[in-house]
Amino acid sequence: MVIVAFTSFQKSWTGKSSLAVLSALLASERPVCILDCEGGSSRALQVSGHEGITEVLRGSVDLKDAVLEIEVRKGWRLSRKFGGRRLRAWILPKGREEAPNKNLAGVALHAARVINNYADVAIDLPPYRDGSFDSILSEIDSVAVIVNPDPLSVRAIVQYEGLGRILNGKATIKPVLNRVRDPEHESYVEELEQLGDPLIVPFDPAFAAFPRRITKVLAGLREETLEALRRLSGQLFSGS
Amino acid sequence: MPITGEDREVIVLGKPLAKLPFKEKLTLSDLEEPLLKPSLNLQLTPAMPLAQKSTVKEERRAGQLQVSAKARQRVSDIVSIFDRFSGNTNPLVQMAKKLLELDEEAKRLEEKLRRIAKEREQIVDIFRRLGVDPNEVLSEAAKTKEQ
Numbered sequence: 001m002v003i004v005a006f007t008s009f010q011k012s013w014t015g016k017s018s019l020a021v022l023s024a025l026l027a028s029e030r031p032v033c034i035l036d037c038e039g040g041s042s043r044a045l046q047v048s049g050h051e052g053i054t055e056v057l058r059g060s061v062d063l064k065d066a067v068l069e070i071e072v073r074k075g076w077r078l079s080r081k082f083g084g085r086r087l088r089a090w091i092l093p094k095g096r097e098e099a100p101n102k103n104l105a106g107v108a109l110h111a112a113r114v115i116n117n118y119a120d121v122a123i124d125l126p127p128y129r130d131g132s133f134d135s136i137l138s139e140i141d142s143v144a145v146i147v148n149p150d151p152l153s154v155r156a157i158v159q160y161e162g163l164g165r166i167l168n169g170k171a172t173i174k175p176v177l178n179r180v181r182d183p184e185h186e187s188y189v190e191e192l193e194q195l196g197d198p199l200i201v202p203f204d205p206a207f208a209a210f211p212r213r214i215t216k217v218l219a220g221l222r223e224e225t226l227e228a229l230r231r232l233s234g235q236l237f238s239g240s
Numbered sequence: 241m242p243i244t245g246e247d248r249e250v251i252v253l254g255k256p257l258a259k260l261p262f263k264e265k266l267t268l269s270d271l272e273e274p275l276l277k278p279s280l281n282l283q284l285t286p287a288m289p290l291a292q293k294s295t296v297k298e299e300r301r302a303g304q305l306q307v308s309a310k311a312r313q314r315v316s317d318i319v320s321i322f323d324r325f326s327g328n329t330n331p332l333v334q335m336a337k338k339l340l341e342l343d344e345e346a347k348r349l350e351e352k353l354r355r356i357a358k359e360r361e362q363i364v365d366i367f368r369r370l371g372v373d374p375n376e377v378l379s380e381a382a383k384t385k386e387q
Contacts, residue, residue, distance in 0.1 A: 067255060
């Protein structure tokens with residue numbers, strides 16, 4: 001079983017949470033537990049009001065009581081698209097309190113290691129500028145680096161100052177070029193190849209409904225997007 | 241606007257870790273030494289190099305191969321989690337089940353071996369008391385049959 005982090009380092013709005021949630025839901029053979037350090041996954045899976053990682057950090061709730069198993073309800077559109085497949089995942093929500101990134105990083109790694117005894121773990125990281133989560137990234141199995149196809153976004157990733165430490169750690173880097181609509185994205189792919197073999201996720205208008213309407217996102221995904229997400233899930237999680 | 245039960249797109253099925261055998265209250269202080277570290281995971285333990293293997297004493301190696309009660313409980317937990325999640329299609333679930341079956345089979349064979357050894361011991365004891373060699377008895381019997 002593996003621990004994977006979804007990050008764009010200091011960049012925000014790259015689609016980390018949507019990719020973390022969807023790839024977790026598409027892993028059908030064993031549970032993937034989303035460990036939400038950011039809040040987006042909790043909102044998408046409608047568990048923002050639940051106790052979570054910040055309460056575990058303060059000691060007001062046990063980790064074992066904070067992890068939830070959820071299922072996305074399937075109406076007729078989702079049933080037609082996904083058949084009998086259950087859209088389930090586990091989640092350790094962000095929680096109702098606030099906590100500094102540095103403290104979250106410590107508890108997230110410990111919690112991930114405990115949960116990893118029973119499930120694959122997807123850590124959804126917030127954007128951070130102080131290097132606070134870099135220590136996690138060099139300790140886990142894989143890092144999905146989410147990048148958008150624009151020069152600033154790509155530069156922010158390949159020139160990130162903490163990258164050397166992460167590349168020297170044990171984690172496998174998986175660059176993901178997300179929201180690709182320009183057929184001329186080859187130059188970005190070439191730049192990202194210095195980190196690992198990039199995976200392309202096409203632009204899809206269905207993502208506009210994230211995080212408010214997860215069923216609308218799932219129902220509206222184009223076949224090529226779904227295929228890319230399945231590939232991502234398969235490459236990141238051990239049982240997919 | 242709050243999400244009501246009718247509007248919910250996502251339902252919470254439960255707390256999957258709540259029933260697992262965590263030692264006590266698992267809070268931040270416990271996380272310093274997680275109950276089940278990945279290094280204790282039987283499947284994750286790196287294989288020992290061959291050269292090193294040959295120097296390990298037989299008894300010690302046998303000890304390592306025995307599945308502890310704690311590990312057996314863990315296999316059972318993982319099987320039930322994967323079973324519930326995947327509807328019994330995961331190859332790892334099949335492997336975990338097979339492991340439990342083999343474990344049971346090994347226990348049965350050990351019991352049979354113990355029974356055979358006990359029976360043999362009783363017969364050897366009878367021959368010892370009579371002061372007779374069982375091989376001689378067999379050769380005498382063969383001779384008698386020939387005549």
